[in-house]
Amino acid sequence: MTLASTRRIDAHLHLWDLDSGGYAWLTPEHGALYSTFTAEQARAELDAAGVEWAILVQAEDTLRDTDYLLGVAKENPWVAAVVGWVPLDEPRAAEAALDRWGENPAFRGVRHLVHNDPRTDFLELAQVRSSLALLARRGLAFEVPDAWPAHLDQARDVARALPELTVVVDHLAKPPVGRDDFGSWHSSFDAVAALPNTVAKVSGLTLPGVPFTAEALRPAWDAALDLFGPPRLMYGGDWPISVQFGGYQRAWAVYSEWIGELSAAEQEHILWNTAVATYSLNDPMSRRKRVSKC
Numbered sequence: 001m002t003l004a005s006t007r008r009i010d011a012h013l014h015l016w017d018l019d020s021g022g023y024a025w026l027t028p029e030h031g032a033l034y035s036t037f038t039a040e041q042a043r044a045e046l047d048a049a050g051v052e053w054a055i056l057v058q059a060e061d062t063l064r065d066t067d068y069l070l071g072v073a074k075e076n077p078w079v080a081a082v083v084g085w086v087p088l089d090e091p092r093a094a095e096a097a098l099d100r101w102g103e104n105p106a107f108r109g110v111r112h113l114v115h116n117d118p119r120t121d122f123l124e125l126a127q128v129r130s131s132l133a134l135l136a137r138r139g140l141a142f143e144v145p146d147a148w149p150a151h152l153d154q155a156r157d158v159a160r161a162l163p164e165l166t167v168v169v170d171h172l173a174k175p176p177v178g179r180d181d182f183g184s185w186h187s188s189f190d191a192v193a194a195l196p197n198t199v200a201k202v203s204g205l206t207l208p209g210v211p212f213t214a215e216a217l218r219p220a221w222d223a224a225l226d227l228f229g230p231p232r233l234m235y236g237g238d239w240p241i242s243v244q245f246g247g248y249q250r251a252w253a254v255y256s257e258w259i260g261e262l263s264a265a266e267q268e269h270i271l272w273n274t275a276v277a278t279y280s281l282n283d284p285m286s287r288r289k290r291v292s293k294c
Contacts, residue, residue, distance in 0.1 A: 003256055004264035009080055010054040011275040012170065012203040012236025013042060015072060022060045025116055030244075037240040039076050045239055045248035046078070049256075053080040055236075055275065057143070057170075061085050061113050063097060073106040081279045083109035083143055088131040089122070095134055102138065108279035109141035109168070114151050123154040132158060136165035141278050145204075147173035149181065152188045159195045166197055166278055171204030171238070175220040178210055186223055193227035199278050200228050202255055202270065203236025212245045214257040221258045230262060230269035234278065 016023055018036050028034050046054060056069045056079055066084030073079040084107060086097040101107040114122050122128060123144070135142050142165055144155045152173045159167040169192060175185050192198050202224060205217050214221075224233055235255055242251040259267050275281065 003260045004267045006268045007272045008051040009275045010051050010237045011234040013054040014059045032243050039072050049252040055081045057083045058085045081108035082106045083111050088128045091130045094131040111143035115146035136162050141166040143168040145170040148185050156192045159198050169200040172224050199232045201236045204238040206245045214254045230266040233270050234274040
């Protein structure tokens with residue numbers, strides 16, 4: 001098969017502005033990443049790949065970052081949704097933030113950088129579970145980044161405890177391709193996939209010591225396809241993180257090679273349907289028309 005002529009959403013794209021401060025994790029040691037990445041730059045990359053819409057995902061655990069992304073969404077109709085941040089360990093503050101953004105149709109999910117949080121039991125905290133229940137009641141998705149090895153089993157426990165909450169596993173949980181613990185990852189990933197309220201992103205597969213090629217990373221793709229299936233997988237370019245590994249077009253080439261092997265209907269799940277269902281999106285084209293009139 002080849003890539004079908006289907007609607008396409010990139011379900012995992014970042015933007016950040018170093019002049020506004022923040023991003024404690026981002027330092028000059030990150031090389032090309034230590035720069036501002038704008039909506040205009042992102043739009044050019046999406047156009048080159050034939051991707052029409054994108055979902056912006058937070059890159060910093062602050063309310064400021066979420067405000068910034070929602071501002072970008074207001075001015076750019078190609079932004080289908082925003083996955084932001086709220087202080088999940090403070091339920092009252094989390095609820096206040098959700099109330100603040102609740103009327104914004106672009107705000108469709110929450111993520112916390114669990115892999116950067118010193119509390120390895122973050123997802124097990126009672127306060128966090130209480131806030132996650134708020135997300136479930138409001139129909140918002142919850143994303144877990146870089147889950148392997150510390151947080152994949154915790155993500156499973158969250159999904160099991162809150163069956164009304166959609167739990168999104170970013171980057172296939174960063175599978176340890178080519179390492180001795182690949183089997184352990186597979187077992188944990190299987191347990192997450194067994195729960196019907198979970199989905200996974202085919203994104204961010206930039207792994208230490210593994211060439212960023214479709215051939216080298218195929219074990220991760222094969223496992224995801226087998227365990228989740230196309231209706232519960234979605235594509236994410238993970239730009240500008242991908243700049244370190246050849247850029248957006250290189251990432252698109254890797255993922256689209258796999259996706260192009262599927263039937264047209266399966267491709268549409270990964271490139272469109274799963275994201276629309278996960279984030280309860282209205283037709284992005286309708287949003288484009290509304291924004292253009294503002």
